[in-house]
Each structure stands twice: as structure tokens, then as C-alpha cells.
Amino acid sequence: MVHSMTAFARCERAAAQGTLSWELRSVNHRYLEPHLRLPDALRDLEGSVREALRQGLSRGKVECTLRYTEETGGQPLQVDRERATQLIAAAETVAALLKQPAPLNPLEVLAWPGVLVADASDPQALSTAANELFAQALAELKAGRVREGAELARLINDRLDAMSSEVATLRSLVPQMLSVQRQKILDRCADLQAELDPQRLEQEMVLLAQKSDVAEELDRLATHVTEVRRVLKAGGAAGRRLDFLMQELNREANTLGSKAFDPRSTQAAVNLKVLIEQMREQVQNIE
DSSP states (O other): OOOOOOOOEEEEESSSSSEEEEEEEEOOSSSSEEEEEEOGGGGGHHHHHHHHHHHOSSSEEEEEHHHHHOOOOTTOEEEEEHHHHHHHHHHHHHTTTSOOOOOOOOHHHHSTTTEOOOOSSSSHHHHHHHHHHHHHHHHEEEHHHHHHHHHHHHHHHHHHHHHHHHHHHHHHHHHHHHHHHHHHHHHHHTTTTTTOOHHHHHHHHHHHHHHHHOOOHHHHHHHHHHHHHHHHHOOBHHHHHHHHHHHHHHHHHHHHHHHOOSSSHHHHHHHHHHHHHHHHHHHTBOO
């Protein structure tokens, strides 16, 4: 089964120190391109998150945002006395060098990084909880990509059915179209009251048949359609292979259009190109 590169997942969990929430968004991209937004207290998770993404996904631009809401729960604030003492001593040393130093504000001391300790709980437990929650969010993201991938495969198969119908119809009409073209040439000669050598006329008709022979293009279109179905059924990271097959299908449809000698073959070539373009747009979202 093929996977889409477009999906969204959000997971939230209440931890001992507060509330954690992961939000994952993925869109189509040629390669795997993760973008992480982590709070400073959990910056050390970046390595494990990137590795989990690399193991779980092969393509897509993935935005991973972790939010952490700390809950003090009414616990008393703790002051790092040693650090506060060092800070005050440093401030007094600087004040001695000034002629009119401003008084030291206690709130400014508390605002200094490391002086106020609001939570003395184990940071490793918080990291572990965040990693576990990320694994859950990633699983939900992958499940969403699988669901959308199944829908994309269904849409593409519908277009493949329509292409097979167009190819089969055109293949059955080719002899009739050649006969009509032959009759047009005979009628034109009759209108001009010109006498043509039967052998020369037959040579012209053979040349016309050769120039308008689309059997090879129709065979290749049918072969490519079969291969697209096989790739869709095999699943996995099939996006690049499918994109290549779309190019080949388009190439054959263009050749078919250039050989068109009847309005019906011209319309068939146009219909095929429309179907191929619709599939190509869907393929862009497949991993």
C-alpha cells in the first residue's frame, strides 16, 4: 500500500511536571525534511526525534512542535542560595567601582537565570515522557498517511481504468479510421477527375498507414498502465517511480497526438493527457 506525504497528528499527555503536547504536520517534499520546534528545557530531544523520523518516514516536509506547560501545583518556589550569593557579591563588586550605584533590586536577582528554581523534579523523566508521546504522535501521523495513501491509490486506479478504456476503444477504431481516410483520398481524386495508377494509390495508402500506425504507442500505454497498477499494489516508497511512469505515459500520449489523423484519435489523445495530468497531481503527494 502506498502512503501519502500529507497528514496531521496531535497528542497530549499530563506529566508529573506539567502538560506535554506534540503537533506533527507533514506535506509533500522530494526528500525527508524535518523542522523541529522544542522548548529550551527539552532541547536534548532533537537527536532522538530526528532518528525516529528517519526510521519511520522516507519523504516529506515534517513540522514537529512540542509544547510544554509547566505546572507548579502550588509548590513553594526554591532559591539557589549559592548562586544568588555569588550574583550579589558580583553586583557589589561592580557597585564599588561606581560613584552613585543604584540599589540592588531583589526581583532582578530572582530574574537572573539559575537563581529561582521552580521545579526540582527529575528532568530525565520529563524527556522520557516526551519521547513516548512523540512515538504515539508519529504512529498517528503514519496511520493518517496510510489512510490518505489508500484514497490516492483509489483515485489513480479510477484514472487507469478510464485510460484502459480509451486505449481499447481507440485500438478498435484504428482500422475503421484508416478505411475512412482511404475513402476520403479516393473521393478527392474523383472530385478532381484524376486517374491514379492503382499501384501508386496502394503505395500512398501503405505510406499513410505507416505514418498513422499507433499500435506501438497503444501497446506502451497499456504496458505502463499495468506497471502503475503493480507499483501501487506493491506499495512502499513508490512516489519517485510513479512520477517517472507519469512522464512515460505523457510521452506516449504526446506521440499519439502527433500521429492523429482523425478527430476521434485527436480527442482520445487529449482525454489521455487529461487523465495523466490528474494522476500526476495525485502522485506528487505519494511518499
